[in-house]
Every structure is written in structure tokens, then in C-alpha cells.
Amino acid sequence: MIGLEHFLFVSVAVFVLGLFCVLTRRNAIGILMGVELILNAANINYVAFARYSSVDYDGHLFAIFVIMLAAAEAAIGLAIVLGIYRTFETIDVDATDQLRG
């Protein structure tokens, strides 16, 4: 029987893979993909707890808020990435180090 722990395992696995993405990518959009994986892992947690530990749908509401804010963040983040590409001709985060001392 599928219980809460199965969904928590899926959530932890996706979170850890998103963390690996954020830590090792040099492409700025790759890092944003890792952030999206982390947000999806949190959403799976919310909805799984709403099903297995709750009698109302607050978890679903929080998941919808997370999706809304992830959309706003992705839009702004990708606009910034495109601005960086326009200025530097690259989106390698190791090459755009103008602020480094």
C-alpha cells in the first residue's frame, strides 16, 4: 500500500537532484532549472501531506501559491538571463564575474 513515506521519498529525491543542479551547473538557465526542481519537490510534499495528514485542502492552496510565485520568479530570472546574454554574449556564471574583487 502506498503511504506518505513513498511520496516523501520522491520529494526528497527530486529535491536532492535539484540541489545537485544548482551546485554544479555553469549555465544560468541550468541553475534556474534546479530551482524549479526544488520547488516541485516542495509542492509534492504539500499535496502529499494534504492527502495523508489533513482533512481540508490547505496543502493544495499552498501548492497553487508556490506555482504562482515560481512563475513570477521564472519570468524575472529569465529576463535577467537574457539581459546578461545581451551584454556579455555568454551566460556562463563563471565568466560573468565583473563584480569579483
Added chain:
Amino acid sequence: MNDLSVGTFVFYLLAAVTIGSAAGVAFTRNVVYSALFLLGTFAGVVGLYAWLAADFVAVVQLLVYIGGILVLTIFAVMLTHRIADVRVSNRSVGRIPALAVTLGVFVLMWRVVGRTSWNTVEPRPAEYTTPAIGEAFLGNYVLPFELASLVLLAALIGAIVLSRGATSER
């Protein structure tokens, strides 16, 4: 033998698709392949939401994440992808320490999550969640709902201002 039901098999299939696609996002060198594996991850998550009887959240995920965020990500990848140097743009030094840290975090999180005795209730039969979510959005959760729409408006204006570019400087 009532443990091997269709629901259990479908869950394992959806979990495999989700975790496998997330692994594809993390370990592929080509960023275009990563974007397509991200599509697989989002689709697996839609299936998991549907398995959990979260019908409204599943459709919101499909429309907003796959239909909005993923399309935007693929646009950005295509606009910034240098076809000539496909090998340069996606690796970084420090893969082994990152793998060690990641495995450490995974072990730590799984020990904490696996050992906690969560208060679980028996899942109720599946029902339509849209009426309850709608009533909550306009009832108890009306303030976060309105603030989130303000955040989306600010993000929209900000993205337009950021993408206007240097050609229209005054």
C-alpha cells in the same frame, strides 16, 4: 496479494518517471536535453498530483508549469544556446564535492523523514477539490490571493522593463 494493485503499479511508474527525469535534468551536459527532461519531471508530477486526487492542482501544474514556465525556459535556452560550443556551457568544476554534499544531504533528509512518525489519517475517497479551493481563495485566503496577483503584476512589469534592452534607451 491485494498490495499489487493497479494503483500501486501506476504510482511506481509515475515515481520512476519523475525521479528519472529529474536525474536527467541534473546529469545531462546539453542544456536543451535538460529542458526536455524537465518536461518529463513536470509531467510526472502532474501524474502524482492526479494519483493523490488533487485534480485542480494537477491541471494548474499542467497549464502553468508545463504550458508557461517550461515554454519560457525553452525559449530562453534557444535564445542563449551557442550551437558551436555545446560542450562548454554546462559543466562545472567541483562535481565530486557537489556529489558528496548532495549524497550527504540526501542521507540526512531521508533519515529524518523516514524516522519521523507522521500523523496520518486514512485518505478519504477522491472528490472534486475545485469548489473547496475556490471557496478558500475567496474566503480565508483572500489576502494571499490578492497579494499573489499583485506579485504577478509586478513580475510582468519588471520582465517587460528588463527585456526592453539597450536599443530603446533615452
